[in-house]
Amino acid sequence: MDTLFQPYRLNGTLTLANRFMMAPLTRCMAGPGLVPTEQMAAYYARRADIGLIISEATIIRPDGQGYPNTPGLYSPEQVEGWKQVTAAVHAKGGKIFAQLWHVGRLSHPFFHQAEVLAPSAVAHDGTVPRMRELVYQVPRALTIAEIAQLVEDYAQAAANAIEAGFDGVEIHGANGYLIDQFLHHSSNLRDDAYGATPENMSRFALEVVDAISARIGGDRVGLRLSPGAYVHLAGDARDRAVFDYLLTELNGRTLAYVHLGIFDDSLTFDYLDGRASDYLRAHYDGHLVGVGNYSAQSAAEAIKADRFDLIAIGRPLIANPDYLTRVKQAEPLVPYADTMLAELI
Ligand SMILES: Cc1cc2nc3c(=O)[nH]c(=O)nc-3n(C[C@H](O)[C@H](O)[C@H](O)COP(=O)(O)O)c2cc1C
Numbered sequence: 001m002d003t004l005f006q007p008y009r010l011n012g013t014l015t016l017a018n019r020f021m022m023a024p025l026t027r028c029m030a031g032p033g034l035v036p037t038e039q040m041a042a043y044y045a046r047r048a049d050i051g052l053i054i055s056e057a058t059i060i061r062p063d064g065q066g067y068p069n070t071p072g073l074y075s076p077e078q079v080e081g082w083k084q085v086t087a088a089v090h091a092k093g094g095k096i097f098a099q100l101w102h103v104g105r106l107s108h109p110f111f112h113q114a115e116v117l118a119p120s121a122v123a124h125d126g127t128v129p130r131m132r133e134l135v136y137q138v139p140r141a142l143t144i145a146e147i148a149q150l151v152e153d154y155a156q157a158a159a160n161a162i163e164a165g166f167d168g169v170e171i172h173g174a175n176g177y178l179i180d181q182f183l184h185h186s187s188n189l190r191d192d193a194y195g196a197t198p199e200n201m202s203r204f205a206l207e208v209v210d211a212i213s214a215r216i217g218g219d220r221v222g223l224r225l226s227p228g229a230y231v232h233l234a235g236d237a238r239d240r241a242v243f244d245y246l247l248t249e250l251n252g253r254t255l256a257y258v259h260l261g262i263f264d265d266s267l268t269f270d271y272l273d274g275r276a277s278d279y280l281r282a283h284y285d286g287h288l289v290g291v292g293n294y295s296a297q298s299a300a301e302a303i304k305a306d307r308f309d310l311i312a313i314g315r316p317l318i319a320n321p322d323y324l325t326r327v328k329q330a331e332p333l334v335p336y337a338d339t340m341l342a343e344l345i
Contacts, residue, residue: 101177
């Protein structure tokens, strides 16, 4: 367990106080204009002893929104709002990355009165969570020019994050949102430079990585990936080759880390020959962040077995703002319950 509490050097720019990360957790508590609030600043500051906080997913532009009251990083007011969050975390000696998000086909015109855009015109079957009357629509397939604009908008949001005082950004390439929609065959039916082959299907993700890295430096960029489709889209045995290619390409680039996107890391995927974390470990050479139903104990065992390097903790950190102290002192944790999402404690 001691290892978890030792500092961890990510690169020449970033050394974390310990190997714990706060997993990104959408809380739907932003204020008018999707501006972060004082309450959010206090919520993150209470967890500043965690080695690296990843913010709740934060939309890069209005049509990236898929849930109510999720914060943004595209308006001057949002940047100002985030400044109070990053200042509060830094004042307590912590570090915080912004998770950059566009939900693609999981958006709804209700949020922005505009079209829903995605790699292909394939709807996700279902309704918007927390807004059950809103049925997901058939998106319009992005044009090549619109894809280029999206890449630029990701890069601008990353620059805005640095201006807002974040230590870096995590690109949300997981969980069936826009970037992930390009990476899986069930949501990407394109036959142009962004579809059909592993190289083409990886292109958008790599362009976003490269554009952001060029703007803020790869040392400050993390990437979250879900090679195993488990939410918001269906898996396909052909997806394996896409991730094989993507990870080979990422091995040739500078990134702070790759972070698995999953809720339960005991899940196995036929086309990955087992757990998604083990697949990432076998194919990605850089720092790997594990996640998904881990306790500090089971995380310590996984790190000792060299299955990953850092551990992200989600739900236990919602229930226990003082998670790290409790773990260190071997005190019991408050169990997480969904009802806790109603309040930022
Ligand atoms: C309420 C809630 C909100 C979440 N929001 C996000 C999010 O904004 N971005 C993301 O990548 N994952 C999100 N996740 C997934 C978590 O980051 C994490 O992968 C998951 O909770 C598994 O970790 P845990 O077992 O330690 O909770 C969310 C999970 C929960 C429970």
